[in-house]
Amino acid sequence: MGKAKTIYVELDIRAGMDALWNRTQTPEMHEKWDLRFSEIRYLAKRTPDEPQRFLYATRIGFGLRIEGSGVTRGSIEEASGRRTSVLRFGSDSPLSLIREGGGFWRYIPHEDKVTFMTRYDYTTRFGPLGHLADRLVFRPLIGWATAWSFDRLRLWLESGIPPSVSFGxxxxxxxxxxxxxxxxxxxxxxxxxxxxxxxxxxxxxxxxxxxxxxxxxxxxxxxxxxxxxxxxxxxxxxxxxxxxxxxxxxxxxxxxxxxxxxxxxxxxxxxxxxxxxxxxxxxxxxxxxxxxxxxxxxxxxxxxx
Incomplete structure (x- = not known):
């Protein structure tokens, strides 16, 4: 079985760049709309130039949760106004199919909208069985959850519908x-x-x-x-x-x-x-x-x- 395709999601959102950046780069805001995470917490930086480290958790039901950690860094391309946030993430939890991975978020401004996109990939644990489960079930599911979450974010920014309301x-x-x-x-x-x-x-x-x-x-x-x-x-x-x-x-x-x-x-x-x-x-x-x-x-x- 060949290498699985990376996960890619792109959506045009009619909102200002600063508003979109705030909803995606502030942990308290991010965890409201992203179906993949239940909790996101930034760790204190030792120096201003240090990449931002964070902890995350995802509840999977029955009182169980998967915890992980990561590091992210954002940048602004002054000439074009584009912004990019790159990250690495991973989990030592025995319940996590994902071992480690990485990707980016990219923000491309236009006159009346921002094109928001992500691309990421990861490695799995549990050997060939985990790889098969990822290809058949988990990767399509997490790709869908990413896209669904992006559109929930769009509704929040464009129509003012809180993520909890749109989910309900x-x-x-x-x-x-x-x-x-x-x-x-x-x-x-x-x-x-x-x-x-x-x-x-x-x-x-x-x-x-x-x-x-x-x-x-x-x-x-x-x-x-x-x-x-x-x-x-x-x-x-x-x-x-x-x-x-x-x-x-x-x-x-x-x-x-x-x-x-x-x-x-x-x-x-x-x-x-x-x-x-x-x-x-x-x-x-x-x-x-x-x-x-x-x-x-x-x-x-x-x-x-």
């Missing part, structure tokens, strides 16, 4: 969208494809539609619902998808009520489920804007890197 909105949106996706897929697969005799087939027969072709029609409907669930998960920010879903829920409820008007009062009423799903679709759609997205970042270096 993103989490509610993602969880709500995939809950809806799973509900649609379950309703399409289980009662329509796996166990149609449990009640769905009888409802379709009672409605009098597709006489003699009820089983086939139910299978087609089940596949359509399962596919629509997947679409909701993948296109959760598209409000049109949620509008189509709301219309489909209403249309699907009509034949069920026509076939059995007492459904609205049954203990496990599908009408109640449809109503709850309608409300959840509205919530997810309303929270689909101003969310951090790794997809806004460029992941391949250009001529400036």
């Amino acid at each position: 909105r993103w989490l509610v949106h993602v969880c709500g969208a995939w809950l809806l996706a799973l509900l649609w897929m379950y309703q399409g697969i289980v009662p329509k494809l796996i166990a149609p005799e449990a009640g769905e087939l009888d409802l379709l027969r009672a409605a009098g539609w597709f006489s003699g072709w009820e089983r086939g029609a139910l299978a087609v409907l089940g596949l359509a619902e399962a596919g629509f669930g997947l679409l909701i998960g993948l296109r959760s920010k598209d409000r049109r998808v949620h509008a189509w879903a709301a219309a489909a829920l209403v249309v699907l409820a009509i034949p069920a009520l026509l076939a059995d008007p007492d459904l609205w009062a049954s203990p496990m009423s599908p009408i109640v489920l449809s109503g709850a799903m309608l409300g959840l679709h509205g919530t997810v759609a309303c929270m689909s804007e101003q969310l951090p997205s790794a997809g806004r970042c460029r992941r391949r270096p250009g001529k400036d890197c």
